[in-house]
Amino acid sequence: MSEEQRLRQLLSAPRPSADLERRILEGLPPARSWRHWWGIAASVALMLAVFWPTLGDPLAPFIAHAHAEQGLEGRLAESPRMAGVVLVKHCRVAGRPYLHLRWSTPAGPLDAFYAPELPALPPRGEHGGRAWTVAGLPEGAVLAIHPPGIDPLPWIRKINLKEDT
Amino acid sequence: MLGERRRFEQWVRRYHGDLYRHAYWLMGDPTLAEELVQETFYRAWRGRRGLRRRDEPFPWLLGILRHACFAELGRRGRQAAPLPEEPVEDASPELVDLQRALARLDPGQRDILLLHALHGMSYAEISEQLEIPLGTVMSRLSRARAALRRLWDAPDDTVIPFPGRRRR
Numbered sequence: 521m522s523e524e525q526r527l528r529q530l531l532s533a534p535r536p537s538a539d540l541e542r543r544i545l546e547g548l549p550p551a552r553s554w555r556h557w558w559g560i561a562a563s564v565a566l567m568l569a570v571f572w573p574t575l576g577d578p579l580a581p582f583i584a585h586a587h588a589e590q591g592l593e594g595r596l597a598e599s600p601r602m603a604g605v606v607l608v609k610h611c612r613v614a615g616r617p618y619l620h621l622r623w624s625t626p627a628g629p630l631d632a633f634y635a636p637e638l639p640a641l642p643p644r645g646e647h648g649g650r651a652w653t654v655a656g657l658p659e660g661a662v663l664a665i666h667p668p669g670i671d672p673l674p675w676i677r678k679i680n681l682k683e684d685t
Numbered sequence: 686m687l688g689e690r691r692r693f694e695q696w697v698r699r700y701h702g703d704l705y706r707h708a709y710w711l712m713g714d715p716t717l718a719e720e721l722v723q724e725t726f727y728r729a730w731r732g733r734r735g736l737r738r739r740d741e742p743f744p745w746l747l748g749i750l751r752h753a754c755f756a757e758l759g760r761r762g763r764q765a766a767p768l769p770e771e772p773v774e775d776a777s778p779e780l781v782d783l784q785r786a787l788a789r790l791d792p793g794q795r796d797i798l799l800l801h802a803l804h805g806m807s808y809a810e811i812s813e814q815l816e817i818p819l820g821t822v823m824s825r826l827s828r829a830r831a832a833l834r835r836l837w838d839a840p841d842d843t844v845i846p847f848p849g850r851r852r853r
Contacts, residue, residue, distance in 0.1 A: 523834070524802065530780045530787070531803040536705040540719050544697050544726045551690040 693733065696742050697726055703743070704750050707799050711754045713788055721757065725750040744814055747804070751796065751814075758792055786836035794829035801826055 701722055708718035728749050729742075736745050787795060800806045800814060811822045 526780065526783060527787075527798070527802045527833075530783050531706060531710060531799065533780075534706050534709045534715070536702060536715075536719055536722070540705065540722065541697055541701055543719075544701060544723050545694060547723055547727055548693070548730045549727075 689733070692739075693730060696729075696746070700743055700746055701726070703804065704746060706803060707747065708750055708754055710787065710799055710803070711751075711792055711796060712757065717757070721750060721753050724753050728753075743804075744810065747800075748814060754796075755792075783837060786833055789836050790829070790833055794825070794832055797822070797825050798829045798833065 704722045704725060705718055708721045709715060712718050712721065725746060729736075729746055732749075736742060738745070787798075790798070797811065797815070800811045806814065808819055808822045808826075811826070812819045815822065817825075
């Protein structure tokens with residue numbers, strides 16, 4: 521037997537305890553099963569279902585300002601911060617007036633109802649345009665939407681300047 | 686997920702013996718060797734997503750084990766591991782002498798001998814495992830063999846210096 525063989529024979533001789541394998545396996549942290557991930561997915565789905573009325577309605581935190589001229593949709597689309605929204609109908613819920621609004625999304629038309637206690641456009645003449653109160657808008661009017669806290673006047677001025685030219 | 690667990694359990698069954706033997710000969714302590722093997726598999730399970738070659742996990746597992754062994758030796762001031770208390774079972778007197786010689790070998794030399802003689806690794810595989818050039822593997826292995834041969838015939842108190850600490 522060569523030195524190499526003797527060395528290999530010696531080195532291969534030690535044997536671990538019979539229960540080492542069991543102890544190793546017991547010491548491993550548990551595997552996360554598909555059930556675990558399905559549980560997380562179900563929780564997320566439940567949260568989405570609960571909060572969807574808020575999350576799914578991008579107009580909720582917005583203030584609607586009205587511009588009654590038809591055909592402005594193309595110009596409104598120029599600004600990513602604004603969306604062309606059509607006033608579908610005036611309606612009443614429990615005696616209270618609401619606006620039925622609809623706008624286009626990649627997933628299809630989206631409807632929402634808003635109370636018309638919204639700021640009106642500035643008075644006629646201040647920016648050279650016509651003033652409308654939201655409650656008095658005709659059905660089919662195109663609305664422009666502004667995020668809250670952002671002064672809508674610059675945009676209105678821009679539209680009116682275009683109209684003036 | 687559960688398939689991954691089953692595959693890992695197969696690795697435990699298949700490799701725990703070889704890893705134990707490496708730790709045993711490196712540390713010279715059967716209990717400590719078992720603890721280090723357990724620690725190796727625990728770390729491997731936690732870091733299993735970092736493993737690139739799932740069809741050949743042994744070099745990766747061995748790397749984790751060796752790292753743990755040398756960290757433990759580092760805590761002890763890199764002293765040579767003590768001689769195992771009992772000779773291996775059914776060992777002939779010749780093998781007992783060899784065991785004593787091996788136990789007096791520096792851990793670094795013992796490590797490279799284990800890679801070659803116990804695991805049958807090629808020079809290239811050892812080079813990859815130790816992250817050193819091929820030529821260095823050959824020279825270190827040669828020195829380790831020569832040291833073992835000298836110790837085999839030498840008195841019990843002979844100490845062979847670690848090859849990394851060259852005297853100039």
